[in-house]
Amino acid sequence: MARKLPRKDVVIVGLGWTGSIMAYELADAGLDLIAIERGPWRNTATDYPPGYAADELRYRIRHELFLSPSQTTFTFRHKMSEAALPIRSWGAFMPPNGVGGGGVHWNAETWRFLPSDFVLKTHLTERYGVNFLPEDMTIQDWGVTYDELEPHYDKFEYLCGTSGQAGNIKGTIMDGGNPFEGPRARAYPNPPQDQPFGHALFGKAARDLGYKPFPQPSGNMSRPYQNPLGVRLGPCTYCGFCEWFGCGNYSKASPQTTVLPALVRKPNFTARDNSEVTRINVDSSGKRATGVTFVDAAGDEWEQPADLVVLSAYTIFNVQLLLLSGIGKAYDPAANTGVIGRNFTHQTTSDVVSFFDPAKFVFNPFIASGAIGMCIDEFNGDNFDHGPHGFVGGGYMGHVQTNGRPIETTPVPPGTPLWGAAWKKAVKENYQSAIKPGTGVHGSMYSYRDVYVDLDPAYKDRFNRPLVRITMDFHDNEIKQNKFLTDKFAEIFQAMGAKQVHKEYRKAPYDITKYQTTHLCGGAIMGSDPTTSALNRFLQSWDVPNLFVLGASAFPQNAGYNPTGTVAALAYWTADAIRSKYLKNPGQLINA
Amino acid sequence: MQRRTFLTLAAWLVGTTSLTRATVIHNRVPWAPHPNSAPEMVRPGPWQFFTLDEARAMEAIVDRIIPPDPETPGGKIAGCAVFIDRQLKGPYGSNQGHYTLGPHTKGTQEQGPQSALTHAELYRNALAALDKHCKSTQAGKSFAELEAAAQDDVLRKLESGEVKFETVDAKGFFSALLKDVPEGFFADPIHGGNIDMVGWKMIGFPGIRYDYRDWVNRHNERYPHPPVSIAGRADWTPAKS
Numbered sequence: 032m033a034r035k036l037p038r039k040d041v042v043i044v045g046l047g048w049t050g051s052i053m054a055y056e057l058a059d060a061g062l063d064l065i066a067i068e069r070g071p072w073r074n075t076a077t078d079y080p081p082g083y084a085a086d087e088l089r090y091r092i093r094h095e096l097f098l099s100p101s102q103t104t105f106t107f108r109h110k111m112s113e114a115a116l117p118i119r120s121w122g123a124f125m126p127p128n129g130v131g132g133g134g135v136h137w138n139a140e141t142w143r144f145l146p147s148d149f150v151l152k153t154h155l156t157e158r159y160g161v162n163f164l165p166e167d168m169t170i171q172d173w174g175v176t177y178d179e180l181e182p183h184y185d186k187f188e189y190l191c192g193t194s195g196q197a198g199n200i201k202g203t204i205m206d207g208g209n210p211f212e213g214p215r216a217r218a219y220p221n222p223p224q225d226q227p228f229g230h231a232l233f234g235k236a237a238r239d240l241g242y243k244p245f246p247q248p249s250g251n252m253s254r255p256y257q258n259p260l261g262v263r264l265g266p267c268t269y270c271g272f273c274e275w276f277g278c279g280n281y282s283k284a285s286p287q288t289t290v291l292p293a294l295v296r297k298p299n300f301t302a303r304d305n306s307e308v309t310r311i312n313v314d315s316s317g318k319r320a321t322g323v324t325f326v327d328a329a330g331d332e333w334e335q336p337a338d339l340v341v342l343s344a345y346t347i348f349n350v351q352l353l354l355l356s357g358i359g360k361a362y363d364p365a366a367n368t369g370v371i372g373r374n375f376t377h378q379t380t381s382d383v384v385s386f387f388d389p390a391k392f393v394f395n396p397f398i399a400s401g402a403i404g405m406c407i408d409e410f411n412g413d414n415f416d417h418g419p420h421g422f423v424g425g426g427y428m429g430h431v432q433t434n435g436r437p438i439e440t441t442p443v444p445p446g447t448p449l450w451g452a453a454w455k456k457a458v459k460e461n462y463q464s465a466i467k468p469g470t471g472v473h474g475s476m477y478s479y480r481d482v483y484v485d486l487d488p489a490y491k492d493r494f495n496r497p498l499v500r501i502t503m504d505f506h507d508n509e510i511k512q513n514k515f516l517t518d519k520f521a522e523i524f525q526a527m528g529a530k531q532v533h534k535e536y537r538k539a540p541y542d543i544t545k546y547q548t549t550h551l552c553g554g555a556i557m558g559s560d561p562t563t564s565a566l567n568r569f570l571q572s573w574d575v576p577n578l579f580v581l582g583a584s585a586f587p588q589n590a591g592y593n594p595t596g597t598v599a600a601l602a603y604w605t606a607d608a609i610r611s612k613y614l615k616n617p618g619q620l621i622n623a
Numbered sequence: 624m625q626r627r628t629f630l631t632l633a634a635w636l637v638g639t640t641s642l643t644r645a646t647v648i649h650n651r652v653p654w655a656p657h658p659n660s661a662p663e664m665v666r667p668g669p670w671q672f673f674t675l676d677e678a679r680a681m682e683a684i685v686d687r688i689i690p691p692d693p694e695t696p697g698g699k700i701a702g703c704a705v706f707i708d709r710q711l712k713g714p715y716g717s718n719q720g721h722y723t724l725g726p727h728t729k730g731t732q733e734q735g736p737q738s739a740l741t742h743a744e745l746y747r748n749a750l751a752a753l754d755k756h757c758k759s760t761q762a763g764k765s766f767a768e769l770e771a772a773a774q775d776d777v778l779r780k781l782e783s784g785e786v787k788f789e790t791v792d793a794k795g796f797f798s799a800l801l802k803d804v805p806e807g808f809f810a811d812p813i814h815g816g817n818i819d820m821v822g823w824k825m826i827g828f829p830g831i832r833y834d835y836r837d838w839v840n841r842h843n844e845r846y847p848h849p850p851v852s853i854a855g856r857a858d859w860t861p862a863k864s
Contacts, residue, residue: 085831099720228842268834327645462826
């Protein structure tokens with residue numbers, strides 16, 4: 032029997048980016064709140080000091096900062112007819128763990144989605160006609176527009192001290208920025224980071240080909256910065272240990288370096304770490320959440336009552352908690368009914384590995400940051416006419432080389448033996464003169480009727496709860512998109528003077544062992560129709576109005592960008608709705 | 624939830640996390656250093672996982688995967704076998720943190736490895752099978768006793784699947800070698816391989832130098848400084864008298 036804790040105004044499940052942002056905003060509004068986090072508390076100073084944070088084996092290869100599959104994992108299959116098997120060690124994606132969540136070990140690539148991304152179904156149907164879309168594609172409009180989110184994107188960028196070059200300020204196209212981005216109210220708070228040799232070369236080649244390259248918006252500081260909460264960040268040193276690592280230099284935006292120092296000073300905020308929420312409790316009507324149940328590290332079970340529940344775990348764990356708590360109708364792809372688990376998506380990334388003459392090119396690939404790079408956006412979203420190509424979607428592409436760490440980044444030309452003297456010689460010859468971008472083609476993956484998550488009938492986690500089962504494969508649309516984008520990307524490296532360009536297309540079937548990104552999306556999506564979405568446009572559950580579900584689980588489909596900027600903007604958008612609307616009149620904000 | 628589940632859980636947590644207590648954070652940041660946060664240094668010394676025979680075979684194998692050449696030592700001198708020895712003795716060897724519950728069913732390649740064997744068991748079984756295979760086909764000689772060309776030939780047959788072992792997946796063992804040996808060559812020397820940073824020197828990786836602000840804008844110029852490990856550099860550390 033769970034012991035009951037004193038009631039709180041709000042309980043927040045998961046203290047990553049969205050949980051921290053929401054906690055700060057609601058604490059600022061005077062609410063008494065508690066955040067419950069499955070993993071440990073993490074400090075910049077004590078957990079990843081620069082003296083040993085740069086350990087490729089420990090963090091990149093052995094995944095120390097991540098959730099371990101022994102805690103919980105997922106099962107995977109391509110099709111409903113296949114048997115799903117557990118992911119025993121991480122491959123295609125890696126769920127975060129601990130205070131700060133993925134915000135600790137992300138690259139800090141900080142994008143806004145395109146205005147058309149938020150009205151995708153409407154936009155594509157109007158431009159190409161409804162018959163242009165594949166029959167089983169289930170894309171939807173978000174229910175929120177770019178213009179509505181703009182102030183919230185801005186707020187996140189200024190929280191983080193994002194380094195970048197604006198491309199569109201209030202409708203005026205700015206030289207050197209991304210001309211395709213939606214209008215922004217003001218410039219980024221910091222100028223772009225300096226560009227190493229390879230990135231500068233990519234920018235020149237792209238310009239020569241007629242594109243408009245721009246530096247990637249980055250949460251790595253180009254100069255010292257103090258954010259609006261009074262928290263200070265230091266300048267990035269280009270050490271090349273961002274992605275998968277914690278930044279010990281206080282120069283990568285994370286919850287620890289931007290919001291938590293201000294949040295922990297709020298007397299009405301409490302956090303519990305090493306405690307896993309196992310379900311959301313609802314009253315007998317099923318229409319009202321009464322709090323959550325969690326298990327602490329000693330194995331003791333507790334009930335935390337609260338008036339408002341904010342679910343802000345990683346994408347797929349949000350969906351799992353909804354399914355295990357019986358909130359919302361589970362999606363059934365055969366009948367095409369239900370909402371929890373539908374429109375699950377990942378990503379369609381690919382790369383181009385390029386080999387240059389070692390006598391003429393020295394790239395020093397270890398001089399890097401998580402989000403350093405030159406990008407083009409000509410082939411993202413609907414920035415180009417898809418009519419002749421027979422697919423929809425796209426992605427940004429760029430030379431975003433985040434590291435030269437030698438276990439991961441020792442490319443050799445195709446055809447080289449995998450071991451022995453020839454391999455060793457090729458590694459030595461090419462290390463300084465090869466380019467293997469960390470982000471190459473960062474493509475969208477749209478939603479389909481047969482790509483979804485539900486509860487696995489066979490495999491259980493350590494609490495004896497069913498694992499989440501992923502049913503996912505790439506469809507022809509995504510394969511065509513990736514082929515087109517990868518070919519365009521390769522042309523730029525040819526123009527840079529590469530002697531050999533190797534295209535690594537993303538191919539079907541979907542491979543759970545090959546890392547792409549941790550950008551899983553969907554499963555508890557937002558929308559304007561309760562029969563096809565779990566949440567309304569304020570990320571409020573249609574079924575349980577005192578439950579809000581943050582994160583990329585709300586994306587109806589994935590766009591061709593990294594999600595964190597949009598995830599955070601939505602968190603601010605929801606916080607604003609709670610503060611300005613819900614608290615005055617607690618209940619369903621939208622009457623469907 | 625049943626009490627038995629809780630007991631299992633508690634045991635699991637004690638075994639796998641450095642912080643076994645859940646803490647309540649209120650009005651303060653818990654500044655106490657993470658107790659297990661500093662890295663553990665691998666110390667030289669006797670084999671911890673491999674038997675002497677296994678170690679001999681492994682030293683021969685790592686020297687064929689990464690052979691010595693006039694400029695750079697091979698896998699053996701670089702400490703790749705020591706690296707793997709310490710890894711197999713540690714959490715990697717016991718598949719700590721992996722999902723290990725059954726049933727263990729072989730699926731498609733894209734569904735990922737499903738073997739019930741730990742990495743330690745894979746090496747133990749495969750090295751025994753390799754020994755048996757070499758002795759029966761190479762006039763009683765073990766792998767380590769073969770000429771380099773014959774060793775390469777055996778390894779190539781493991782790679783191609785031409786040689787199969789009865790007790791364990793030979794090709795899977797070779798895949799593990801292709802992952803683990805280069806890790807030993809390029810990981811920070813604190814893990815027992817990459818001795819004297821030979822792997823980093825070979826390619827020009829400066830290790831964990833941390834601050835390149837003075838070099839980011841010097842395009843197409845080779846970074847000039849030698850590598851630094853988490854343990855520093857020998858020439859920076861005064862010898863004890």
